Amino acid sequence: MATTGLISPAEINYIREGFAVGIRADGRALRQYREYLLGLDVISHSSGSARCRIGFGTDVLVGVKVEVSNIEPGEVPNRGKVVCNVECSPSTTQNWDSRAADELNNELTQFLHRCLNDYDGIDLEKLCIIPNQSCWILYVDALVLDFGGNLYDTLLMAVRAALFNTRIPKVHIEETGDDGEKEFDVIDDPEEAEPVPGWADVPLAVTLNWANQTYFVDASEMEEHCTDAKLTVTVNKNGHICAIQKSGLGAIPQKVYPEMLTVRIRQEWGVPLALWP
Amino acid sequence: MSTADLPDLAPFEQAAAKRTEATTGGETQLVTPGEPITSNTAFMRGHGTYVEEGVVISALAGVVERINKLVTVRALKARYAGEIGDVVVGRITSLAEKRWRVDLNSRQNGVLALSSINLPGGVQRRKSESDELRMRTFFAEGDLVVAEIQSLYGDGAIAIHTRSLKYGKLRNGTLVTIPPALVQRSRTHFYAIPCGVDVILGLNGYIWVSKHVDPQAIEANPEEVYSNVNDPITAEERTNVARVANCIRALSRQFIHIHDTAIVYAYEASLRFPISDLVTDSVSSEIAMEVRAKLQS
Structure with missing residues (x-):
């Protein structure tokens, strides 16, 4: 539900005092996530999609589209590409005017870009079809x-689920000439399509909020107003920390x-086994 | 990987279906946009419906209401339309000349005029220019107020007043937001739940849940009306407030009207569950079932 983004001093005090005694305003323990709903294959025209909704609040819809792209001169010759874009619907809260929403969109897009490109997540080299010529673009x-x-955690959960849901068509490569030239x-x-190589290595995020000399996970909107600082930790399925922000x-x-x-993803989130092998 | 390991493919649809199932048991008929209501030509189409090939179809997600031959659909999540005398809970969004603008979950911001508030200590006099200069000491941006609707403007905007000791700034608790359609007008909107929790049911769907404060203590100390400081709150009071707040969330999730009896029944039914589980689909539907059974008996 859209809110004004304002909070009264009495509410701030009530919520922060609650952290000190370990009783949050909605009765959760400090390290307890809200119930979340995860839906797969929610957009029929995409290569893969997912929607994650946490605590009947934050709701993120992710669509993945796989296309063939050219590898331009100057780009890494044997890697595929991942292009991210995050957009916040202006109807979500009243306090995100166009400029604040733009900033947030940029921040989230950058965050997602780093999560999917800058480490051993999706196997970009397997997304290459013909080196120096063609590759898959996600x-x-x-x-x-x-x-x-708790936008970050929900976003990564939805993205990971969408990548799990994505299928990339198979390609048939032929050599056309004697000089090693290839076509595909x-x-x-659709039966021949394959999962995204390395989707399982994409991390999930746990955001730890620091307030009143203690920390807690999965802040509600009101709790985020009472938070001094946030630490977003992304962890892959091997329990390795991939990024800290x-x-x-x-x-x-x-x-x-x-x-x-x-942080341990399974413990914090209670992720279903299929998504967190 | 077998399909058995897969998470539910359509939890959204399932959750929706479960909710419809729970609510169509009574006489209320819930419809979604595009859903046919009746093909009987004896009925007239009212608000929230349209006719296509002789069939009356809902244009909204809401409850079907029939008045004689008129079929209307009342939206479940419509914004609040005020009436004079309604008790509402609102949040101050900005200050203007001699008035505050208040978010009332309505189509437009409400107005609280400087002349419509009580001065601290209950002093009776006209508001002066110095009062105007210290308006922020009464209500600042973000503050929550409970008030009564004083009048309505021609365009539906709401003017509220706090000229009673019952009304004023809210402290010691937490706000729960539910669809306004679930709060019904009643004799009183201030309830003291026996577990030591006060509930203010704003007709605009904003509900204030706080620790119990003796009304006499407020009257004895009128200076504190505009205080921003919470009273000391024990861990027990805090858990009770959280439990009542989550009971209200659970009831609203199951589309049960919120009133004191429903809250008390839900509180009793909730005691065997941990507080944070109350808002989950499974536990809230279980509580809703018990509350419905008790309300009918």
Whole structure:
């Protein structure tokens, strides 16, 4: 539900005091996620899609489209491409005017771009069809339909599920000339399509919010207003930390970092086995 | 990977179906946009419907209402339309000349005039220019107020007042937002739930759940009307507030009208569950079933 993005001093005090005694305003423990719904294959014309809704608040829809692209001179000759775009629907909250929404869109797009491109996640080399010539390009488009806090975690959950759901058509490669020149045909049969190579290595995020000398996960919208700083940790299925991003104006004491970085995705989220093997 | 390991493919559809199933048991008929209501030509189409090939079809997601031969659909998530005398909970969004603008979950912001508030200490006098200069000490942006609708403007905008000790700034609790259609007009909208929790049911769907404060203590201390500081709250009071708040969320998720009896029944039914589970689909439907059974008996 759209809100004004405002909070009263009494509410801030109530929520922050709640952190100190470990009772949150909605009765959760400090390290407890809200119930979430995950739907797969929600957009029929995409190569893969998913929608994740957490606690009847934040709602993210992700569509993945796979297309053939040319490898231009100067680009890495043997890698596919992933292009991300995140857009927040202006109806989500009243306080995101066009400029604030633009900034947020950029921030989230950058975050997603780094998560999908800058480490051993999706196997980009397997997305190459013919080196120096053609490759697959994955358009990952996310739409934030509703906001109720904890956008980063929900976004990555939806993206990972959409990649799990994505199928890339098989290609048939032929050598056409004596000089090693190659051509390829895309096989249209959907039965022949393959999963995204390395989708399982895409991480999930756990955002730890620092407030009132303690930290908690999965902040609701009101709780985000009461948070001093946020630490987003992305973890892959081997339990390795892939990225850490600190946001917010407050400081997190150095001595709590090691403790905060012990996040375990399965424990925090309770992820279904199929999505987190 | 076998299909058995896959997460539910259509949890959204399933959840929706479950909710419809739970609510069509009574006389209310829930419809979605495009759903045929009746093909009987004796009926006239009203608000929220249209006719296609002789069939009356819903244009909204809501409840079908029949008044004689007129068929209308009342939207479930419509914005709040006020009436004079309604008790509402609102949030101050901005200050203007001699008035505050208030978010009332309505189509447009409500107005709280400087002349429609009580001064701290209950002083009776006309508001002066110095009062205008310290308006932020009464209500600032973000503050929550409980108020009564004083009048309505021609375009449907709402003017509210807080000229009673019952009304004023809210403290010691948490706000729950539900569809306004679920709150019905009643004799009182201020309830003290026996577990030591106060509930203010704003007709605009904003519900304030807070720890119990003796009304006499407020009257004895009129200076505190505009305080921003919470009273000390014990862990027990805090858990009770959270439980009542989640009971209200659970009831609204199951489309049950929110009133004191429903809240008390839901509270009793909820005691065997952990607080945070109350808002899940499975537990909330279980609680809803118990509440419905008790309300009918």
